[in-house]
Amino acid sequence: xxxxxxxxxxxxxxxxxxxxxxxxxxxxxxxxxxxxxxxxxxxxxxxxxxxxxxxxxxxxxxxxxxxxxxxxxxxxxxxxxxxxxxxxxxxxxxxxxxxxxxxxxxxxxxxxxxxxxxxxxxxxxxxxxxxxxxxxxxxxxxxxxxxxxxxxxxxxxxxxxxxxxxxxxxxxxxxxxxxxxxxxxxxxxxxxxxxxxxxxxxxxxxxxxxxxxxxxxxxxxxxxxxxxxxxxxxxxxxxxxxxxxxxxxxxxxxxxxxxxxxxxxxxxxxxxxxxxxxxxxxxxxxxxxxxxxxxxxxxxxxxxxxxxxxxxxxxxxxxxxxxxxxxxxxxxxxxxxxxxxxxxxxxxxxxxxxxxxxxxxxxxxxxxxxxxxxxxxxxxxxxxxxxxxxxxxxxxxxxxxxxxxxxxxxxxxxxxxxxxxxxxxxxxxxxxxxxxxxxxxxxxxxxxxxxxxxxxxxxxxxxxxxxxxxxxxxxxxxxxxxxxxxxxxxxxxxxxxxxxxxxxxx
Amino acid sequence: xxxxxxxxxxxxxxxxxxxxxxxxxxxxxxxxxxxxxxxxxxxxxxxxxxxxxxxxxxxxxxxxxxxxxxxxxxxxxxxxxxxxxxxxxxxxxxxxxxxxxxxxxxxxxxxxxxxxxxxxxxxxxxxxxxxxxxxxxxxxxxxxxxxxxxxxxxxxxxxxxxxxxxxxxxxxxxxxxxxxxxxxxxxxxxxxxxxxxxxxxxxxxxxxxxxxxxxxxxxxxxxxxxxxxxxxxxxxxxxxxxxxxxxxxxxxxxxxxxxxxxxxxxxxxxxxxxxxxxxxxxxxxxxxxxxxxxxxxxxxxxxxxxxxxxxxxxxxxxxxxxxxxxxxxxxxxxxxxxxxxxxxxxxxxxxxxxxxxxxxxxxxxxxxxxxxxxxxxxxxxxxxxxxxxxxxx
Numbered sequence: 001x002x003x004x005x006x007x008x009x010x011x012x013x014x015x016x017x018x019x020x021x022x023x024x025x026x027x028x029x030x031x032x033x034x035x036x037x038x039x040x041x042x043x044x045x046x047x048x049x050x051x052x053x054x055x056x057x058x059x060x061x062x063x064x065x066x067x068x069x070x071x072x073x074x075x076x077x078x079x080x081x082x083x084x085x086x087x088x089x090x091x092x093x094x095x096x097x098x099x100x101x102x103x104x105x106x107x108x109x110x111x112x113x114x115x116x117x118x119x120x121x122x123x124x125x126x127x128x129x130x131x132x133x134x135x136x137x138x139x140x141x142x143x144x145x146x147x148x149x150x151x152x153x154x155x156x157x158x159x160x161x162x163x164x165x166x167x168x169x170x171x172x173x174x175x176x177x178x179x180x181x182x183x184x185x186x187x188x189x190x191x192x193x194x195x196x197x198x199x200x201x202x203x204x205x206x207x208x209x210x211x212x213x214x215x216x217x218x219x220x221x222x223x224x225x226x227x228x229x230x231x232x233x234x235x236x237x238x239x240x241x242x243x244x245x246x247x248x249x250x251x252x253x254x255x256x257x258x259x260x261x262x263x264x265x266x267x268x269x270x271x272x273x274x275x276x277x278x279x280x281x282x283x284x285x286x287x288x289x290x291x292x293x294x295x296x297x298x299x300x301x302x303x304x305x306x307x308x309x310x311x312x313x314x315x316x317x318x319x320x321x322x323x324x325x326x327x328x329x330x331x332x333x334x335x336x337x338x339x340x341x342x343x344x345x346x347x348x349x350x351x352x353x354x355x356x357x358x359x360x361x362x363x364x365x366x367x368x369x370x371x372x373x374x375x376x377x378x379x380x381x382x383x384x385x386x387x388x389x390x391x392x393x394x395x396x397x398x399x400x401x402x403x404x405x406x407x408x409x410x411x412x413x414x415x416x417x418x419x420x421x422x423x424x425x426x427x428x429x430x431x432x433x434x435x436x437x438x439x440x441x442x443x444x445x446x447x448x449x450x451x452x453x454x455x456x457x458x459x460x461x462x463x464x465x466x467x468x469x470x471x472x473x474x475x476x477x478x479x480x481x482x483x484x485x486x487x488x489x490x491x492x493x494x495x496x497x498x499x500x501x502x503x504x505x506x
Numbered sequence: 507x508x509x510x511x512x513x514x515x516x517x518x519x520x521x522x523x524x525x526x527x528x529x530x531x532x533x534x535x536x537x538x539x540x541x542x543x544x545x546x547x548x549x550x551x552x553x554x555x556x557x558x559x560x561x562x563x564x565x566x567x568x569x570x571x572x573x574x575x576x577x578x579x580x581x582x583x584x585x586x587x588x589x590x591x592x593x594x595x596x597x598x599x600x601x602x603x604x605x606x607x608x609x610x611x612x613x614x615x616x617x618x619x620x621x622x623x624x625x626x627x628x629x630x631x632x633x634x635x636x637x638x639x640x641x642x643x644x645x646x647x648x649x650x651x652x653x654x655x656x657x658x659x660x661x662x663x664x665x666x667x668x669x670x671x672x673x674x675x676x677x678x679x680x681x682x683x684x685x686x687x688x689x690x691x692x693x694x695x696x697x698x699x700x701x702x703x704x705x706x707x708x709x710x711x712x713x714x715x716x717x718x719x720x721x722x723x724x725x726x727x728x729x730x731x732x733x734x735x736x737x738x739x740x741x742x743x744x745x746x747x748x749x750x751x752x753x754x755x756x757x758x759x760x761x762x763x764x765x766x767x768x769x770x771x772x773x774x775x776x777x778x779x780x781x782x783x784x785x786x787x788x789x790x791x792x793x794x795x796x797x798x799x800x801x802x803x804x805x806x807x808x809x810x811x812x813x814x815x816x817x818x819x820x821x822x823x824x825x826x827x828x829x830x831x832x833x834x835x836x837x838x839x840x841x842x843x844x845x846x847x848x849x850x851x852x853x854x855x856x857x858x859x860x861x862x863x864x865x866x867x868x869x870x871x872x873x874x875x876x877x878x879x880x881x882x883x884x885x886x887x888x889x890x891x892x893x894x895x896x897x898x899x
Binding site for chain 1: 742743745746747748749752755756781783784787794796797798806809810813814815816817818819820822823824825826843844846
């Protein structure tokens, strides 16, 4: 059947007057969208291969290329969109699950965009961060119920020994991305940037490459259902350990790194044979309930001499508040909650776009529930999926988060253009690929500069907003929902978010 | 039907106003005699009157310690009622949990400056031990991180918060022993005159003149705020209010009086009484040193300061403030850590003065021995050495 209409989403336009046929585009594209015809001595393009990563357009020395969105050729239909039709054609062809990369691009409500932040006027002076101290240092970890001390010869001596804490210079950490899903150069960029800025990056579930051991003090290692690369040394080369239960982009789903990506280096890092598929099961096979999680938490604490925080990462699902309460009671030092707009290297599209709940609502539900149970101080909350700007960070903190995880934003800083084709392994920006020809495009030294630039810029913006609200320490904003107002939200949404509507005073 | 049976007295009730949080400007003034010498309220009234222009007539008040020596061991409750029915409802409950040793309407001096007067009573109460409060109080231990030890003081604190939030039209404005809070709508000097404070003698007085930035003038909303023996007067607006309120909430404190000053009283009670944190460390929490200052401290101090800050981040009071906290044993004054509100202190003999402006001190003490401007985040603490015997009124 001749059903296969043109599947391409993009149109490559080449300006022949500007094109000098230098073949940069040919070399840059891993999807064969451009070819050089030796007979004609000319470069030409195939729009149907284009994924919209804009690599060629960015690097074309004469600006001859333009990548634009191609209008679908289907008759306009609100209900039966071109995406539905294309998916059905593809699935009928292949009989398979449709894969995708990065976070959902569907127009679900982004609550960050319905929240507005406060500023001080007259009764309360705003504070200029250029003149006055503005503190955003953040600690992640369990806080004791109370403090005990005694007075000896006029000096106070601390008797309470507090649980291990992660000390962050800014309330932003790099979220879990495994070596395998991203390149070693991308991992290095994140590790070096975290260590130079005073924050943390997360190995994801792909083990820890030996080259990254030197950044142990700024490394959070993940223990996921596949247990890839987990051994004594792995736990030793970390500042904290995170048990991964779920990911916002694919709650309830495991992971699968195809054998062709399991190169020599990845095989030794993940501790699996070269060329074999790396499959992370959907559940941990030793965790079938909360008491099993408690056992794993304490097994990891034992293995690390109670010297490192052990956190648990879960995706934001409908019952998130009681789940989080269980996790705190099971002994976790922090909970990372990943919202359903969170990114991924590969996930079934149907899961990514339809399963889970927005992080903003999950965060407020969890914060509220833990407070009601009087256990909020026992664990920090890190939120993820997705935090796109410094204003998202400050809103998350005002809603009750201790810190945020960023991953997509970090990759964008490294050049990602969100073409959502990470799962193909042909990332032209050298990020989500293991092809040495492509990975060498990402220089970790430049990656370091760009990532620290991003952290610095966001931190400055956070300080500006804090000062504007008359606050000079970020802990005074944490859970301080009085500083947020909602716009265009229903009463029920406002209630769940625990905020007032814009126009309502104190 | 005779009209005399239905005389309606027009009073300003809290329910007449929406549930606002009220930021305030204001003047604060406090005097402590460390030897416990009792002196009458004229001095504090004269001082606060000097700062008339810092208030706008929408609230003034005083806290006085040592004024009820005849009832030293009884809980002294001052209660504002919107109407007779709220008084009846409250007294019914008071009688369940307490034996009333003495009660009276607080005597006042009617003056043209003070109008819209609520019903104001005081009670001297003995706690009846062993009566279960389960039906009346929420004694859910999960609501308090420190757990509930069932002490008399915890009961009083819970009882006061419960009445204030749940009994319509009744507000317990002070609930300590041998102390009392007097406050209302008007300039502070007029309120002092109205309550005849010149006839009381105490060893510690604090006072407040209020400049709220909206028109709400509710008697219960004036300062000082009190809980147990604590009283707080406050000049400032707390930008960390939402955070502080949620923090004390996790220890079972309910904020119901629509102002940020209330939360400071609860923070003090939580830190000093319930958590037994030494008074000399309280400023390290309420106005925590900057991280860069902590880094420069010697090892032991650094560890302590860091731990306190990590643990009590929710109790850091942010935004501009100068506060004077009164208690039966001490006076404690503190500025926010970057000193965004004025505060000056002075000493003469056994007297310690703290004021928004030096003018108030100079008015009542012509030649103080020392006058200083406390640094932001550094407290002024005056301790009572002993209580002088003497009659209260």
